[in-house]
Amino acid sequence: MLKLFYHQWLAARRSLYWQKSVFLNILLGIVGIYILLNxxxxGYYADELIQSVYPVSDTINHFTGLLLFYLIFDFFARFMMQKFPSLIIQPYLTLPIKxxxxxxxxxxxxxxxxxxxxxxxxxxxxxxxxxVPSYGFAFSTVWLFSVLALIFSSNFIAFTVKKKFSSNPVFIISFVLFLGVVLYVNFGEVYNLSSRFSAVLLFISGKYYGIFFPILLLVVSYFTAYRTLMNNHRLDDKAEPSLKRTSGATFLDYYGETAGILLVxxxxIVRNKRPKSALLYGLLMIPYGFLLYSFNSDDYLLQMFIGFLIISALAxxxxxxxxxxxxxxxxGLMAHNVNLHRYVKSKFFVFSVLAVVSYILSLPFVIKNEQMLTIHxxxxxxxxGISSKLILFFGCFKSKPISLGKNQMxxxxxxxxxxxxxxxxVLGLPALLYAGFVVFDITGYFIYGLGxxxxxxxxxxxxxxxxxxKLLIRRKYKIGMGFRSK
Known part of the structure; x- marks a missing residue:
């Protein structure tokens, strides 16, 4: 097994993508480290954040309860975005490897x-x-292993569920409705699910045999994922992402043919002056938007506008x-018969990544303004979900060319x-939603409705x-004509 990891490391280190895009890989590594540090x-200041938002005496109990919602959102994020590592299986078939x-x-x-x-x-x-300082080493160790077992179990369960239901939109909609019901039941004071989850996990942590329950869940979820992959892998299955790899050894491989367009x-962005300067000026808007929070903290519509300014600063x-x-x-793109669905998908992906980067850069500001925990x-x-589609829709009606070598200012x-x-x-839809919440006198739920x-x-x-x-297919000739008329 260790040799397989070593072979994959050699393949990644020797790939043409790594050698040609060292700067991009280093940049992605820095961004990844920044996310982890956030x-x-x-995690280190979680007890102080909980005390400031919820003045409770037992922050550990409250943190453990909040882990329930972290696990739910973690599962949903894994289902929507996580791709399992791939392996070139053909070279190993002639070797004595099981x-x-x-x-x-x-x-x-x-x-x-x-x-x-x-x-x-x-x-x-x-x-x-x-x-550890509050409960001692023995209790704390069982608590830690229990929480980590739940996190890793979410990893295996998400893979199993995705294998069976990834092509079924009914499952996704059902899960979103389930998530909404859970949030309503807990925060609507129908039944406190988070406190019940916390009580069970703390009870297990207090027993010496308690660690066997989360470990049992971890083992069962792992072998369920193993059995699912064993029953579904096919060497000639073009859609199977778990046992094959496209050219190169990079995270972009997991997105199939869209990766080539996305890499371009x-x-x-990296090589031209105008997109780089545009993103740089957008980056400067993030701390500016943070300063605006200090002027008004009660107007939900203003908070929405400032949050939009920060989150969309790069996108x-x-x-x-x-x-x-x-x-x-x-x-040239049209002459090469580029798949327009992958072309549009790559645009959406870049837009979404830039929005996520803005959100990550705004995370340190939470210490100064707790309202960002829900607004951002x-x-x-x-x-x-919405702004990106509106941008792409209206982009189909723009046909003015630009020069990439000029500055943005x-x-x-x-x-x-x-x-x-x-x-x-883009801003009118949230404003209309806010007006509807004002009519029913429930403006406190406006941010949740927007989410x-x-x-x-x-x-x-x-x-x-x-x-x-479909709209781009109808408009591509007019767009191309506009781009040629410089």
């Missing part, structure tokens, strides 16, 4: 995934700072010229009346992108 800081060992490899390697590392960075600092998009400058970035080579996640969901090249029209639906709309947009992502692709 979770470490949140097929079971090849199946175990991607499952074991998934334990080193980002979501598991985030859980470790969140729980271990809290364990060291708060749990990232290189366009909107990119989305403003979403198709115009390729104005100089748009005819809701705005992130809305930006990815005081440069109005490519700007059209459509850029001003985009603001109306639910964003989740619905994410669930309907494939349908909405398909409509945009």
């Amino acid at each position: 979770f470490v800081v949140i 097929k079971q060992k090849l199946i175990h490899y991607p499952i074991l390697k998934s334990m080193l995934g980002l979501f598991n590392l985030l859980g470790l960075c969140l729980v271990i600092p809290f364990f060291i700072k708060a749990v 998009e990232l290189k366009m 909107m400058p990119y989305g403003q010229f979403v198709f115009s970035w390729q104005s100089s080579c748009f005819d 996640p809701a705005m992130l969901l809305y930006t990815i 005081f440069n109005h090249e490519g700007v059209s009346f459509v850029d001003f029209l985009i603001i109306l639906p 639910i709309i964003g989740i619905n947009g994410i669930v309907l992502n494939r349908f909405m992108l398909s409509y945009i692709v």
